[in-house]
Amino acid sequence: MCDDEVNRMEKLPALREPMDMPDPFFPLKLHHCRFAQSGITTFPHHWHEHIEFLYIVEGEARFSCNSDSYDVAAGDLIVINGTDLHHGISLSDDLFYYALIVDPALLHSHTVDTVEAKYITPITQNRIRFANKIGRDETAARECLVSLIEEFKNREFGFELAVKSWLYRLLTVLLRKHVAAHFSPADYSSRIRQLERLDPVFRHVEEHYAERLTVDRLAAIARMSRFHFSRVFKELTNRSVTEYINFVRINKSEYELRHTEKTIAEIATANGFNDIYYFSRLFKTYKNVSPSALRKTAMPGQAQIMPNPSGK
Numbered sequence: 001m002c003d004d005e006v007n008r009m010e011k012l013p014a015l016r017e018p019m020d021m022p023d024p025f026f027p028l029k030l031h032h033c034r035f036a037q038s039g040i041t042t043f044p045h046h047w048h049e050h051i052e053f054l055y056i057v058e059g060e061a062r063f064s065c066n067s068d069s070y071d072v073a074a075g076d077l078i079v080i081n082g083t084d085l086h087h088g089i090s091l092s093d094d095l096f097y098y099a100l101i102v103d104p105a106l107l108h109s110h111t112v113d114t115v116e117a118k119y120i121t122p123i124t125q126n127r128i129r130f131a132n133k134i135g136r137d138e139t140a141a142r143e144c145l146v147s148l149i150e151e152f153k154n155r156e157f158g159f160e161l162a163v164k165s166w167l168y169r170l171l172t173v174l175l176r177k178h179v180a181a182h183f184s185p186a187d188y189s190s191r192i193r194q195l196e197r198l199d200p201v202f203r204h205v206e207e208h209y210a211e212r213l214t215v216d217r218l219a220a221i222a223r224m225s226r227f228h229f230s231r232v233f234k235e236l237t238n239r240s241v242t243e244y245i246n247f248v249r250i251n252k253s254e255y256e257l258r259h260t261e262k263t264i265a266e267i268a269t270a271n272g273f274n275d276i277y278y279f280s281r282l283f284k285t286y287k288n289v290s291p292s293a294l295r296k297t298a299m300p301g302q303a304q305i306m307p308n309p310s311g312k
Contacts, residue, residue, distance in 0.1 A: 027103030042088035059095035067238035
């Protein structure tokens, strides 16, 4: 890759999202997220150091956190840890969810007590990481978050106390039942550095996913050796470079299958797959349904145009 292209990538918007807070003295904000079309992106790939909770009220969606995807419906809760690379797609025409974003500064005590040392500091430094999906059967976590949201929306006198209280209760439930990993301070600092270094790579894949993308080309963008780049990429995403590129391509293909009249062969080619049979097998591996079956479900009233083996 030439220096001009590397420089161009460095000038593109970063995937690290700056997080402004309406009230810097109470750094927490709540988004009401509504989407009236299946298949559209609810938020693009990005990451931040804040803790985020997504609570599904109506409809269905697919949220990706790092290398994992979760299909969610009403009553499900998604926990996005700081530095989780996340992305969302609507799977229904009536999606509504709350997105609660919390600045870790809200949790800190002014003195270093047992609570601060044992729980709050590791959480705010992302050394304790929670499972991303909390299912509907976890009523305690859901009740905490719903109560927090209601207090924040109503803003009655003393709501800040109530919100903070419900937040601590929610964290207690997560600590007791849903801890996924522990990081050392050095591990966390290393993850931040690696995410920032690979940021232009993730953006390049998003822009050029339909092109031929080689490990050498992406390693050059990150200014790393092929071996070191592949190792770091796998550590961050839990996928190989090829698996991640296919993951992006399949998600783009799913949207076109649901919302365009292109043939399956045209969609495969437009998203970087030259072999329609390989595309179909891979699509079923990722989505548990074949492209033709998904097309029939998404457009039941339309005749299906099946491609011939040549893809023309």
